[in-house]
Amino acid sequence: MIKQRSFYGKKKKWIIVGVIVLIGVMTTVGVARSIEETIYEVETVSPELTLLVLAVMLPGTLYVKNEQIVYYSPEIGQQYELLVEEGDFVEKGTALIKYKSQHLEIEKEQYALSIQAIDLRLSEINRQKDDVIKQKAELNKKKEDLKKRDCAFLERERVFWSFIKFYQY
Numbered sequence: 001m002i003k004q005r006s007f008y009g010k011k012k013k014w015i016i017v018g019v020i021v022l023i024g025v026m027t028t029v030g031v032a033r034s035i036e037e038t039i040y041e042v043e044t045v046s047p048e049l050t051l052l053v054l055a056v057m058l059p060g061t062l063y064v065k066n067e068q069i070v071y072y073s074p075e076i077g078q079q080y081e082l083l084v085e086e087g088d089f090v091e092k093g094t095a096l097i098k099y100k101s102q103h104l105e106i107e108k109e110q111y112a113l114s115i116q117a118i119d120l121r122l123s124e125i126n127r128q129k130d131d132v133i134k135q136k137a138e139l140n141k142k143k144e145d146l147k148k149r150d151c152a153f154l155e156r157e158r159v160f161w162s163f164i165k166f167y168q169y
Contacts, residue, residue, distance in 0.1 A: 079100040084090055 081098045081100070083095050083098055090096070
């Protein structure tokens with residue numbers, strides 16, 4: 001008995017062979033292309049030192065990190081003197097501007113006069129303190145003199161009474 005191959009079996013065989021051939025052709029073409037793409041012709045040069053200048057232009061706004069804005073204030077003074085110039089480097093705590101104010105000058109003079117008055121009052125109090133110390137010293141001296149007189153008086157009185165007792169017997 002001879003088996004006949006069916007039409008569908010032959011067709012299936014040819015489809016499988018065709019797919020295998022197609023995969024082989026595509027693999028060969030892909031490998032050939034990758035080999036072609038990796039071959040580069042490179043020109044070599046010696047390195048040399050050159051100045052590289054880059055200019056970058058970006059849109060935007062720059063802000064100072066620790067900016068301090070000083071506004072004019074008539075209460076501080078009408079006249080002022082700038083102590084730094086534009087472009088000077090300053091450190092923290094450096095005075096930038098000096099105001100001159102008649103109001104502040106008058107206030108300063110008033111405080112100076114108040115200090116003088118307080119100094120005069122203090123010297124007067126110190127003088128009074130010295131007087132009190134002197135008076136205490138004099139008082140202590142007079143107390144000592146009085147004690148001496150009392151002792152002398154008591155001694156005389158004792159002698160007097162002993163004399164009187166002596167003559168009464």
